[in-house]
Amino acid sequence: MEQQPPISDYGFLSDSRSGALVGRDGSIDWWCPSRFDGSAVFGRLIDPRAGHFRVAPVGVGGPGYRVERAYRPDTLVLRTVHHTPHGSVAVTDALAAEIGARAHQLGMNSPAVLIRVVEGLSGRVRMALDFVPRPENGLLTPYLHEQPDGGVLASGGPVTLMLRASGLRLRAGRDRVAHEFEVSAGQVVGMDVAFGEAYGDPPARLDPLVTLAATTRAWEGYRETHSYSGRYAKLVRHSATVLTGLTYARSGAVVAALTSSLPERIGGDRNYDYRYSWLRDFSLTMRALWVAACPDEASRLFAWAARSIGRFGDEPIPVLFGVEGERDLSEHHCDHLRGYHDSRPVRVGNDAWRQRQLDVPGEVIGAVWRLRDYLGETFDDELREMVLGLTEQVAATWHLPDRGIWETRDEDRHYLSSKVSCWTTMDRAVGLADRLGERADKRRWAVVRDEIRETVLREGWNDRIGAFTGAFGSAELDASVLALPVAHFLPASDPRMRSTIAMVERELGTDDGLLRRWTTDPAGFLLCSFWLVECLAMAGELRRAEELFERVAGYSNDVGLFSEQIDLTTGAQLGNTPQALSHIGLINAAWRLTEPDSY
Incomplete structure (x- = not known):
């Protein structure tokens, strides 16, 4: 049985409506997209079978592999750099803020979209994408439908999730999307997973790179309205x-x-x-x-x-x-x-x-x-x-x-x-x-x-x-x-x-x-x-x-x-x-x- 990572392995993403946890291994293991106390669509945190979304180099944890990561200052936008024997690649993760959000608007109308941007830094690195949605806290395995634009729609029960990746045509397996691709220095691949209710509005369609930049500005603008003059x-x-x-x-x-x-x-x-x-x-x-x-x-x-x-x-x-x-x-x-x-x-x-x-x-x-x-x-x-x-x-x-x-x-x-x-x-x-x-x-x-x-x-x-x-x-x-x-x-x-x-x-x-x-x-x-x-x-x-x-x-x-x-x-x-x-x-x-x- 697969073991769960240490609690300290996780970074925190938020859109001030809900939050997600991303591990050092590149796996999103917790996300309740409707709101903080909603049902998880990725729940590997509390059961390895309860869903995840991993984007990381092939052979994570092998010889010559190491990770360094940090938030962009005064944000919850997390950048993880994976160093491998074949080169280095960065994955930047965020939960999308509403486009144009500033200061106290942060999170008021968040679109419930998970953004992941992969950037080649050096060499040529083979990446693995593993998308395993399990809505309703792992009770449900959704249907997966390939889309004309190369994305995959996951639908089942009250939830729809749309997975897209720029420049990649994704193929749906029976219960997951597993895809490998290579990233060279200077190459950027944007991905997003957009949440929607089965009988409500469809999942939002956003440009991952534009949205990541807007989300970063929203966080930075929010912190600029605050000050602290004390120690530490x-x-x-x-x-x-x-x-x-x-x-x-x-x-x-x-x-x-x-x-x-x-x-x-x-x-x-x-x-x-x-x-x-x-x-x-x-x-x-x-x-x-x-x-x-x-x-x-x-x-x-x-x-x-x-x-x-x-x-x-x-x-x-x-x-x-x-x-x-x-x-x-x-x-x-x-x-x-x-x-x-x-x-x-x-x-x-x-x-x-x-x-x-x-x-x-x-x-x-x-x-x-x-x-x-x-x-x-x-x-x-x-x-x-x-x-x-x-x-x-x-x-x-x-x-x-x-x-x-x-x-x-x-x-x-x-x-x-x-x-x-x-x-x-x-x-x-x-x-x-x-x-x-x-x-x-x-x-x-x-x-x-x-x-x-x-x-x-x-x-x-x-x-x-x-x-x-x-x-x-x-x-x-x-x-x-x-x-x-x-x-x-x-x-x-x-x-x-x-x-x-x-x-x-x-x-x-x-x-x-x-x-x-x-x-x-x-x-x-x-x-x-x-x-x-x-x-x-x-x-x-x-x-x-x-x-x-x-x-x-x-x-x-x-x-x-x-x-x-x-x-x-x-x-x-x-x-x-x-x-x-x-x-x-x-x-x-x-x-x-x-x-x-x-x-």
């Missing part, structure tokens, strides 16, 4: 570009990752679908967008959240939504898929939407507080209703147990990070009261805020181990307590916090700078490692914070992408990729190193 600017700008690529342009929602079911541990079952937008990540995301992007992205994300939440009832606010605000994200297993390196189940949907997670309102209102001056002295109706509704819900429910930031699937507990987030809700709401109209009850909210704080300090501290722990009454350490200084619940210089930081670093840390979430966690969690950077900087230990930042940043792959976690033994990337929270963690940690006392 190159890393921050790239991570901001990745976040833009994970943004669903039509709504402004940021998905947690491009993929579903890449495992936290090879062979394990903690394989979740991350192609949705988490409210919990809201404040962190907003801070990163504010630092490295511009207010327009932040305001669109607020509008999406308010619309998604809607008017309040008694039910908890879901922690996550679909990219257009869908609530019901019921989870099911794709039993026909093998999973990444046999890590089952493969999931579509995420049942965390059903959980009570008390930290959600604090993340949203914390983001409102951060951008309060930009949002104005008087909030619009939807924003005001959202803030009032979330605040009152926390006032009524903060004392309840929940599933916590790590979305445990066992029992509810009184998680410390959830209570601190409830305190954040009430504290920021008190500060925003003058902008919320006559229904704002500032005095009562302040009483609730102070009660939560007293409870956290009393119940969350464990005298025996000398640290704040993950849940009330527990002796188990949890890296989520590092959020206390970040949320300005306690300063990092507070003796209790210093003791906690030292204990977490000693018991959950590794010599390589990685931090686990808890003692039995099998991998280092990149966001937590960047939280530790922030805590050290806020405690005045800037030199140590810088050294840690640079070690953790070094866990990106060769094109600057992070997954969710790092294997503690091999250093391999684990979990869904590219992971928004990891890139958000980098941006926020870099800014903390620039402005240690920033709020």
Whole structure:
């Protein structure tokens, strides 16, 4: 059975509607062209039989073969150079932007076309094209029809895909298109795969070279509207570009990752679908967008959240939504898929939407507080209703147990990070009261805020181990307590916090700078490692914070992408990729190193 490449082998393409992953071997192994959480037409990432589209020299991986690749600056246009004994060839990959798109138009009307341009650099290289579409997450083998212009139409179920290659007449096999051709120095071959719905408009017809140039200009124009003046600017700008690529342009929602079911541990079952937008990540995301992007992205994300939440009832606010605000994200297993390196189940949907997670309102209102001056002295109706509704819900429910930031699937507990987030809700709401109209009850909210704080300090501290722990009454350490200084619940210089930081670093840390979430966690969690950077900087230990930042940043792959976690033994990337929270963690940690006392 064919083995799947390491997670770090993949580069990320995006049209801000969906995304694709391309491996170092030239294979597109993941593409859900309808939108981020749609069905994959290429799914080799989670099953070798689930489809791919490879364009690479014949004999990839043989003697004398090597690869180097890089994004064009400030874009998600990826150029891979294959060096062979017979010469060198470049393959440039992108998901097409709308022709003429600029700045904040990026992705609004993307045509759902995958562009691949092959360019001979030296010698004469024999190339192999292998087009194996498997729509509906590998459930469907489409019919292949040769076209008069030399292309091939793949059609089956709800999907049509049109494959074209300039100057090549492609032949359709029974279930794939396999074609070899030679490229000499200076020769260029443009290819595209255009997606269409079976009963909708036909796939777009674009010139690959013209479209590649237009897509590159669109990305460059987008980044030109943003600025960042802090430390580690190159890393921050790239991570901001990745976040833009994970943004669903039509709504402004940021998905947690491009993929579903890449495992936290090879062979394990903690394989979740991350192609949705988490409210919990809201404040962190907003801070990163504010630092490295511009207010327009932040305001669109607020509008999406308010619309998604809607008017309040008694039910908890879901922690996550679909990219257009869908609530019901019921989870099911794709039993026909093998999973990444046999890590089952493969999931579509995420049942965390059903959980009570008390930290959600604090993340949203914390983001409102951060951008309060930009949002104005008087909030619009939807924003005001959202803030009032979330605040009152926390006032009524903060004392309840929940599933916590790590979305445990066992029992509810009184998680410390959830209570601190409830305190954040009430504290920021008190500060925003003058902008919320006559229904704002500032005095009562302040009483609730102070009660939560007293409870956290009393119940969350464990005298025996000398640290704040993950849940009330527990002796188990949890890296989520590092959020206390970040949320300005306690300063990092507070003796209790210093003791906690030292204990977490000693018991959950590794010599390589990685931090686990808890003692039995099998991998280092990149966001937590960047939280530790922030805590050290806020405690005045800037030199140590810088050294840690640079070690953790070094866990990106060769094109600057992070997954969710790092294997503690091999250093391999684990979990869904590219992971928004990891890139958000980098941006926020870099800014903390620039402005240690920033709020």
